[in-house]
Amino acid sequence: MSNATVVVVTSGKGGVGKTTTTAAIASALAKEGYQVCAIDFDVGLRNLDLIMGAERRVVFDLVNVVRGEASIKQALVRDKKLNNLYLLPASQTRDKDALTEEGVEAVISELRGYFDWVICDSPAGIERGATLAMRHADEAIIVSNPEVSSVRDCDRIIGLLDAKTKIAEDGGRMPKHLMITRYDTDRAKTGDMLATDDVVDILSVPLIGVVPESKDVLKASNVGLPVTLSDENSPPAKAYQEATRRLLGENIPVTIPEEKKSLFGKLFKGRAA
Amino acid sequence: MKFKGKSFIAIVLAPEQPFDSWFSELDRIIERSPGFFIDRPIILDVRGSNIPIDDLEQVLNGLGDRSIRVMGIDGISGTRLKDGMPPSFGGGRLTAEVDVPEPDTQVGNPDKGTHKEIATKNRKDASSGETDSAPETNGHSFAKSLDELERETAKQGDSSIVISDHVRSGQSILHPDGDVTVIGSVSSGAEIIAGGSIHIYGALRGRALAGVAGKDSARIFCTKLDAELVSINGLYKVADDFDGTLRNSPAQIRFENETLVFEGLN
Numbered sequence: 381m382s383n384a385t386v387v388v389v390t391s392g393k394g395g396v397g398k399t400t401t402t403a404a405i406a407s408a409l410a411k412e413g414y415q416v417c418a419i420d421f422d423v424g425l426r427n428l429d430l431i432m433g434a435e436r437r438v439v440f441d442l443v444n445v446v447r448g449e450a451s452i453k454q455a456l457v458r459d460k461k462l463n464n465l466y467l468l469p470a471s472q473t474r475d476k477d478a479l480t481e482e483g484v485e486a487v488i489s490e491l492r493g494y495f496d497w498v499i500c501d502s503p504a505g506i507e508r509g510a511t512l513a514m515r516h517a518d519e520a521i522i523v524s525n526p527e528v529s530s531v532r533d534c535d536r537i538i539g540l541l542d543a544k545t546k547i548a549e550d551g552g553r554m555p556k557h558l559m560i561t562r563y564d565t566d567r568a569k570t571g572d573m574l575a576t577d578d579v580v581d582i583l584s585v586p587l588i589g590v591v592p593e594s595k596d597v598l599k600a601s602n603v604g605l606p607v608t609l610s611d612e613n614s615p616p617a618k619a620y621q622e623a624t625r626r627l628l629g630e631n632i633p634v635t636i637p638e639e640k641k642s643l644f645g646k647l648f649k650g651r652a653a
Numbered sequence: 654m655k656f657k658g659k660s661f662i663a664i665v666l667a668p669e670q671p672f673d674s675w676f677s678e679l680d681r682i683i684e685r686s687p688g689f690f691i692d693r694p695i696i697l698d699v700r701g702s703n704i705p706i707d708d709l710e711q712v713l714n715g716l717g718d719r720s721i722r723v724m725g726i727d728g729i730s731g732t733r734l735k736d737g738m739p740p741s742f743g744g745g746r747l748t749a750e751v752d753v754p755e756p757d758t759q760v761g762n763p764d765k766g767t768h769k770e771i772a773t774k775n776r777k778d779a780s781s782g783e784t785d786s787a788p789e790t791n792g793h794s795f796a797k798s799l800d801e802l803e804r805e806t807a808k809q810g811d812s813s814i815v816i817s818d819h820v821r822s823g824q825s826i827l828h829p830d831g832d833v834t835v836i837g838s839v840s841s842g843a844e845i846i847a848g849g850s851i852h853i854y855g856a857l858r859g860r861a862l863a864g865v866a867g868k869d870s871a872r873i874f875c876t877k878l879d880a881e882l883v884s885i886n887g888l889y890k891v892a893d894d895f896d897g898t899l900r901n902s903p904a905q906i907r908f909e910n911e912t913l914v915f916e917g918l919n
Contacts, residue, residue, distance in 0.1 A: 582856075
């Protein structure tokens with residue numbers, strides 16, 4: 381039996397790309413051959429099943445499992461393409477209060493036995509849903525857009541990660557990674573956007589990847605595929621693959637889309653963001 | 654059963670003869686800032702004055718007329734008090750003066766009221782007496798325990814704390830007894846509140862409030878000034894009013910002649 385690394389994908393602010401990132405990282409890890417489970421903690425506003433194209437196969441959900449109405453094995457949905465990638469969907473009909481701390485702990489510790497990686501998609505906000513999602517994580521991926529409100533919310537979340545999680549309460553420190561998404565190369569050039577350096581400086585968290593704003597992300601979610609599976613050569617897919625290798629411990633420099641613009645331009649003419 | 658200790662800063666009013674002019678002074682404060690006494694613990698200090706009980710009653714009635722509710726009386730034996738009067742109150746340790754808001758300058762008029770901290774858990778008697786406390790009193794006052802078992806000398810106000818981490822948005826560090834040193838940045842949306850000075854080895858992007866217990870000599874130091882608000886002893890400035898030249902550079906902020914002085918640190 382393996383013992384999984386539990387990663388929470390969180391941000392505080394909504395719409396920054398947590399779910400996209402969860403799906404992309406989970407599927408990229410699965411492609412590397414790991415047993416991966418993605419959990420959707422966004423009870424009441426579930427999305428991860430749509431992004432992963434599993435919405436038509438959901439029978440039981442996280443709330444059913446937490447309440448003991450279904451077993452984890454009944455609730456897990458296997459990915460269409462990768463048979464080592466699973467989804468534990470959120471409930472659309474309940475609200476976040478349906479989750480209990482003990483229940484979530486039990487679910488995560490059981491999943492640790494089955495998988496190598498458990499990726500938790502946190503809901504937006506700093507309330508119960510978000511704190512439950514991060515509570516039992518071993519590592520965190522902080523998703524931020526390069527703009528001030530998103531950065532401040534991330535800062536708040538980092539404070540919670542260092543205070544409200546199991547690791548923090550045991551006196552440890554949760555390793556954190558910063559993922560900057562929706563990075564717009566044109567706006568970066570004109571200075572309408574925070575530079576990646578500024579975001580890293582403000583948050584003081586090591587950068588794991590910079591994902592460019594791209595139509596590929598939208599296209600991928602419309603067909604119900606994580607962006608890393610729908611078009612492996614698109615710039616966002618490349619950025620997520622790179623981030624995944626870094627999550628696995630490889631020491632490779634982060635590609636800032638701006639710098640590679642000419643190269644991307646050459647390689648993906650007419651498609652690059 | 655557990656007893657919790659909690660400390661509050663109380664406003665201590667020391668009535669002075671003649672009471673008429675004392676009350677008119679009080680009225681002036683209330684007129685200037687009507688909320689000043691609302692929801693604050695208020696102690697009447699009659700220590701050393703040997704006030705006749707009828708005069709005390711007159712003072713209490715006068716305060717009652719102004720909706721100032723006294724929670725306790727310091728410096729009088731409980732047996733002398735009449736029924737219905739607030740209880741006698743022992744303990745308490747002088748801190749610096751409370752600022753009375755002045756609409757024009759935002760800086761206090763130090764003639765009214767001293768700050769006293771009431772530590773319910775570890776009761777300490779201020780032996781430094783009733784004299785108007787200088788800002789430094791806090792730092793050098795001896796405190797003797799009321800426990801009668803031991804006489805401890807605690808140097809209050811000399812305590813300083815070190816935060817060896819970033820202070821993130823939404824976090825608040827409150828240390829009314831002394832200096833706060835942060836090794837790391839203070840993020841936008843975070844705040845540091847210190848009785849003494851604030852030292853930040855990193856960027857100050859949030860709020861820093863130094864000398865909150867009335868210490869003019871408190872300063873704020875940071876290696877990168879990008880604050881939302883800085884304040885020393887109640888006098889504050891928001892980012893819009895800063896001198897732009899020091900932005901993002903090492904700076905210190907001090908209190909001088911009722912203004913905040915910003916200086917580069919080089």
